[in-house]
Amino acid sequence: MILYFSGTGNSLAVARQLAEKLNEPLMPIVEATDVDLTNEKRIGIVFPTYDFNLPPALPEMISRLNISSKSYVFTVVTCGSMAGNCIWVLRCILHEKGIELAYSHKVSVPDNSALAFGRNPNKQLGKFERVPARMEQIIRELQAESHTLHYSWFSVLSWLLGRPAVEKGMIHCLGPKVIADKCIGCNTCVRVCPMENIRLVDGKAIIGDNCTVCFACVHACAQQAMRTNGQEVRKERQYRNPQIKLKDLLLR
Numbered sequence: 001m002i003l004y005f006s007g008t009g010n011s012l013a014v015a016r017q018l019a020e021k022l023n024e025p026l027m028p029i030v031e032a033t034d035v036d037l038t039n040e041k042r043i044g045i046v047f048p049t050y051d052f053n054l055p056p057a058l059p060e061m062i063s064r065l066n067i068s069s070k071s072y073v074f075t076v077v078t079c080g081s082m083a084g085n086c087i088w089v090l091r092c093i094l095h096e097k098g099i100e101l102a103y104s105h106k107v108s109v110p111d112n113s114a115l116a117f118g119r120n121p122n123k124q125l126g127k128f129e130r131v132p133a134r135m136e137q138i139i140r141e142l143q144a145e146s147h148t149l150h151y152s153w154f155s156v157l158s159w160l161l162g163r164p165a166v167e168k169g170m171i172h173c174l175g176p177k178v179i180a181d182k183c184i185g186c187n188t189c190v191r192v193c194p195m196e197n198i199r200l201v202d203g204k205a206i207i208g209d210n211c212t213v214c215f216a217c218v219h220a221c222a223q224q225a226m227r228t229n230g231q232e233v234r235k236e237r238q239y240r241n242p243q244i245k246l247k248d249l250l251l252r
């Protein structure tokens with residue numbers, strides 16, 4: 001079973017390839033917390049790095065997974081370039097459940113948060129050139145059920161940057177805000193939000209208090225009716241992994 005969390009499709013594209021090559025089913029992790037996974041031989045968890053850490057909502061979801069210590073559990077993390085301390089944090093969360101994280105690796109892809117800092121994720125598509133070789137290595141090692149954490153001890157330093165106070169600041173600054181005048185109530189943001197945190201009220205999107213800053217709504221909005229980090233979003237900076245269609249990201 002390959003479980004994934006993905007705002008703009010990078011992690012979904014990786015998860016999908018793993019599912020195909022390892023002949024495993026694929027499931028959004030948000031749907032997996034109530035599922036009995038104890039008979040799964042292999043469980044992969046694929047997710048993006050946020051601020052050198054896991055997406056804020058993920059630790060709780062992973063803690064609630066119903067998995068067995070007999071499964072071969074692995075992770076593949078996507079990131080712009082630095083996965084920071086994700087792998088170590090995940091290892092600790094699983095360890096508390098009595099589960100060993102057997103394998104980990106990372107895949108560097110365009111940084112979907114770049115638009116919040118006045119940059120364009122679509123100008124980072126060159127990062128995909130190195131992805132096939134990395135995926136080949138990962139698949140080969142997973143097929144052999146390798147017990148290897150590809151993890152740099154240098155990343156421990158970035159743990160300091162991924163602390164909860166930073167996380168709260170990140171959600172406060174980067175968390176999307178609706179530009180009501182531009183919102184046409186098309187419901188796309190409601191359907192892509194993995195947190196079920198957006199609803200329509202009087203035909204306008206309203207964001208609740210449970211945002212995990214995945215940027216799914218920001219990038220998917222065809223009206224560019226979301227603001228992040230105080231900035232309006234320009235269409236040319238909206239990003240989705242080239243292998244993924246909008247319909248693949250719709251969760252409801």
Ligand SMILES: Cc1cc2nc3c(=O)[nH]c(=O)nc-3n(C[C@H](O)[C@H](O)[C@H](O)COP(=O)(O)O)c2cc1C
Nearest residue numbers: 007008009010011048049051052079080081082112
């Ligand atoms: C809020 C936020 C914080 C991020 N922090 C990092 C980071 O610390 N290091 C990094 O390399 N990439 C970072 N990224 C980039 C994402 O990890 C990367 O684009 C990822 O592949 C997105 O996956 P997705 O398309 O499946 O949502 C961040 C992205 C977001 C939205």
